[in-house]
Amino acid sequence: MYRYDERDRAIIRDRVTQFRSQTERYLAGELTEEEFLPLRLQNGLYIQRLAPMLRIAVPYGLLNSTQLRRLARITRDYDKGYAHFTTRHNVQLNWPQLEDVPSILAELAEVDMHSVQTSGNCIRNTTSDPYAGVARDEIADPRPYCELIRQWSTFHPEFAFLPRKFKIAVSGSEQDRAAIRVHDIGVQIVKRGGEIGFQILVGGGLGRTPILAEEIRDFLPEEDLLSYLEAIVRIYNQLGRRDNKFKARIKILVKALGVEEFARRVEDEWARIKDGAEKLTPEALAWAKSFFTAPEYETFDGASSDADLQTQADGDKAFSRWLERNTFPHRVPGYRAVRLSTKPTGVPPGDVTDRQLEAIADLADSFSFGEARVTHDQNVVLADVPQNRLYELWQEARKYGFATPNIGTLTDMICCPGGDYCSLANAKSIPVAEAIQRKFDDLDYLYDLGDLNLNISGCMNACGHHHVGHIGILGVDKKGEEFYQVQLGGSSSENASLAKVLGPSFSRAEVPDVIGKILDLYIEQRQPEEHFLDTYQRIGLQPFKESVYANAK
Structure with missing residues (x-):
């Protein structure tokens, strides 16, 4: 992980001092809204539907435990006790007071964090693979x-x-x-x-x-x-x-x-x-x-470590499910990367409380050399966990709501904050995400569906990346009412593709059942070993359209 030097810190401290003066001048009426706009955007500050929103940079997703604990304190002292992970690895605060923002930036600077270039017409936060290294x-x-x-x-x-x-x-x-x-x-x-x-x-x-x-x-x-x-x-x-x-x-x-x-x-x-x-x-x-060298890994016998882990999995079905879905192979024998899911049913995807941020810090210190990574799909990765401690980590993660074994499934969805917060949104995203989570909360059913990406955006700005979801949902305005357009066939992987619109949009109440019809057809039409995207690419859009709209008036 890159370590700031005194030059880095001086630059960020100066930026905080500068913005504090600009904010004070704006609040005193010495700067107009038009004059303040580019200044606040350069410091990651938006004005949303109900309150300011501060976007905090997490360069290529890396956070150390000290930074996580500071984020927890900031969300508790200056916000409503929770934060949101974005698809660019960043952290958003949805309820800070404008007059507190310079103090928040000063607190971030103490732990080598900032909000520089997280907004505005500039080069934004560079993103990468959460399993880098x-x-x-x-x-x-x-x-x-x-x-x-x-x-x-x-x-x-x-x-x-x-x-x-x-x-x-x-x-x-x-x-x-x-x-x-x-x-x-x-x-x-x-x-x-x-x-x-x-x-x-x-x-x-x-x-x-x-x-x-x-x-x-x-x-x-x-x-x-x-x-x-x-x-x-x-x-x-x-x-x-x-x-x-x-x-x-x-x-x-x-x-x-x-x-x-x-x-x-x-x-x-x-x-x-x-x-x-x-x-x-x-x-x-x-x-x-030189900043990205390997940590001090222990030496394990790979075959023996794998055998011991399999014995634990065989003895506990719940652990076995988590192991299969929420861990990732590691280049070093005896280690795995672990995804902490932020998406249990009823929780907005990507949201974490102040106590959960502290828990991630504790887990990082105990199991992964003090480092965590925010992912493109709004989860958190602990990249360097010894296999012989996975069971212990799983038990700890369960206490804090991070062990839902749904990574890569339908309910591991990407979702923007939508109309609950964003002034640009045409429709709310979070209630749609929750309705889908609740309808499809059976793990056996989710595992039978296999890998399936569902992405939700509240408007055409596509912060939820609906265009590249296997199933994408877009909030649209229809004569002042919130409706949702469904798209199929997108992918953001090396064989990237853009989803195609299924047809006319649906009311919020209809969306879960529409998704159900799409999945029913997939189950009916899939061949052995086919995932959803494979079936879609083989049979095309039309059968899904006919299935969904067959009884439409």
């Missing part, structure tokens, strides 16, 4: 490159006011767990002839116009990462539209120019700057990688 299919650890991108992009003077917000994701494994094809820039680590480099994808994004990113370079040398990213963002900054925010994302520019022409312009710009200040020297690369 421990996954068996890893080509190279993506975290050093994420840190280099963070340092390059933070306070970059040329990119402080881009045409629109800008998002980068980095994958270091054969399986894409970072959703790189739905980002403005997706970076895939590759190896060619023993050399590490990058495949660069550009122009992805969801929202009003969902588009999958396209490749503009199949192999970029390791030392050229930052200079090439700079060239991409420069072209976007120069040519991206500023007259219409709905057409301002880089995906629209790439589509307008064509990917070949966009790539040509990037290559021309890169040729001018590639040997400049952004070129990564061997020393710079070694420095970044």
Whole structure:
């Protein structure tokens, strides 16, 4: 994990002091709302439907136990006792008082945290694989490159006011767990002839116009990462539209120019700057990688450890279920990564209380070298848990509501805060999520369905990534009433696809039964070993449409 030095801390302290003065001037009437708007956005502060919302940065998802405990205290002292994990690994507070925000930022700075560039038209928090550094299919650890991108992009003077917000994701494994094809820039680590480099994808994004990113370079040398990213963002900054925010994302520019022409312009710009200040020297690369070394793992006999674990699983069905669904293979024999589920029935996906944040810190200290990771799907990973302590961890996790064995199932859904909080939302997301959780709360049924991603967004901004859910739900406004459009067939993995609209929208009360009809047809039509997405891709949208709307008036 990257360790802040005194220069990092001085920058963040100065930023806090600056924003405190700006907030005081605004509250005193010395700054207008229009003048204060870009200042608060640069510090992660939104004004939502009912209260301000503060978005706190969690770079590429990593948190240490000290930071978790500070977050717990902040949610208890300055909010309503809970926080929300987002799909960009960040943490949101939904009820802070405006006058308290500078003090919250000061408390965050004490533990090397901030809210810089979590909003506004700038380069946002870089995201990555929650299993970075421990996954068996890893080509190279993506975290050093994420840190280099963070340092390059933070306070970059040329990119402080881009045409629109800008998002980068980095994958270091054969399986894409970072959703790189739905980002403005997706970076895939590759190896060619023993050399590490990058495949660069550009122009992805969801929202009003969902588009999958396209490749503009199949192999970029390791030392050229930052200079090439700079060239991409420069072209976007120069040519991206500023007259219409709905057409301002880089995906629209790439589509307008064509990917070949966009790539040509990037290559021309890169040729001018590639040997400049952004070129990564061997020393710079070694420095970044030095922060992400392996912890002091114990040595276990892998076969013996696996056998002991299997004996425990055979003796306890509940533990066996959790073990199968909520743990992930580790590259080091005798260890596993563990997902703490934030999605028991009746809890808004991604929400955690102050006491749960403290519990995660305790679990991290006891079982995983004091570190935890926020995931793209709003859960938490403890990456380095000894197998001989998994049963003990499971028992502790159950006490705090983190052991629901539903990872990867229908109820492990992504869900934005929706109309309960967001001023942009057309409809509420959280009640729909709960209704689905309650209707499909039978674990045997969920396991029979197999891996299935359900994503819910309250509006076209797609914070819940409904376009890439196997089943996606979008809140829409229908003559002042909340309705929900259902989409099928999306995926954010290495074989990414965009979901297609099933048909006319439904009332909130109808949604659970509609999902039930979709699942009934899947069960009826699937072949052995097929997951939902496989069946959908084989039979297409039409049979699902006919099943759902067969008796519609």
